Amino acid sequence: MRPLVHLSFLLSITLSATEPSVFGAGDLNSPTPYGLTHEEKLILENKKEIQTVIQKNSAQNAKVETVSERLDGMQGILEGLSQRSNEQTLTLQKLQERVLSDGNASSGVEDLGKQVAANRENIAQFKTLLEELSRVVDEINSNYVSKEQFASLIKQLKVNLPETSVQSPAKMTNTALEKEANRLFGQKQYSEAQKYFEQMVQKKHKVAESLFMIGETQFERKGYKEAVSSYKESASKNEKALYMPTLLLHSGISMEKTGDSATAKAFYQATISKYGGTGAAKEAQERLAKLK
Structure with missing residues (x-):
């Protein structure tokens, strides 16, 4: 019989050099975040959308500034x-008056x-160019994100867990929620x-079990x-749950599928040590x- 390997030790095992730590799951600041919860995914999507808007806003500001400078410069030239x-028109008029009295001024006229x-x-020609530049400015302004619009967008990008079903699960009782969740899972509508x-x-109803089932989906x-991230959250809330053999086994399979055989072995050994005789073991x- 192998020595007992405690779950908390297993979940702290780091991955190989090519993979991040299991505890790295859910890190929004990572260049390649993984293991995100539904809410964390929304936050990440919102961060990306905000960054896109910021970049667009900066580009538009630069473009407007450039065109405005050109307009100002051309306006000055046109005025000159x-x-x-x-x-010259006034001078021409005076010369024309002189021509009437002195024919020698005709060449100057x-x-x-x-x-x-x-x-x-x-x-x-300058008026034509000014009209074209004005058209460009109008086009920019039609797509321009004003400070007020930008502030409004930021407010809209608050993270809220949406209503996710026509049956309005947020308004369902805990019992009805659980029944429907298990029914959908049984029908493989993961x-x-x-x-x-x-x-x-x-709604804080059977949280540990629900997290485990999220991992299963x-x-x-x-x-x-x-899945590993969800299993980790579930195990942290209840290490003695009846589904723990499956949780450990599926954590091992998940790590094996991601290419981390070392951590997969640790999970398999923990399953065998703690839950010998079970189907999971x-x-x-x-x-x-097969990994040896």
Whole structure:
């Protein structure tokens, strides 16, 4: 008989260099978080969405600033050209008056007339550019996230566990919740069943057992890292539950599936040591033999 290996020791075993610690499950600050609860997943999604909005807002601010600077610069040039054109027009009028009395001024009038025409053409071109830039600004503003809109979005991104079923599980009695959760699990509707078990946890009804069943729904859907996290939470609340042999066995299988044979062996050995003679211990023995 192998020496007894206590569960708390097993759950603290670190993974290999290529895998994070079992206790790393649920770390939202990790570059590759895993083993997240439903609420933690919502928080992570919200963090990503907020970051996307922040990046978009910064990009829009930069774009608006750049276009505004161009508009200001071109506006200044246009004003200068307009002033110069007005001055040349006045000069042209005076020369035309002199031509009437002195024919020798005709060449000067012709040259100045060409300059006035050129200035008018430049002004027309600048006006076209200004209209185009104004259109760009309008387009930016139509998609711009204002400070008020941004603040409103942040408020909307508060984490709330949603109503997850047309049967409104939040309004169901604990007994009805448990019955429906087990029915869905029995029919292999694991995603829906998980929502009911999560509602049970939220209502503090059979929390340890509900966490174990959440782990089972994740295990059945091959969400092995998430399952280990749920099993860990369940075991921390009740190490003497009747489902502990299955919890240890499935924790071992989950670790084996993620490629961590060393930790898988530890869980199998714990299952055999603590719950010898059970079906879980028998399967653990068979799996352990294949790993050696």
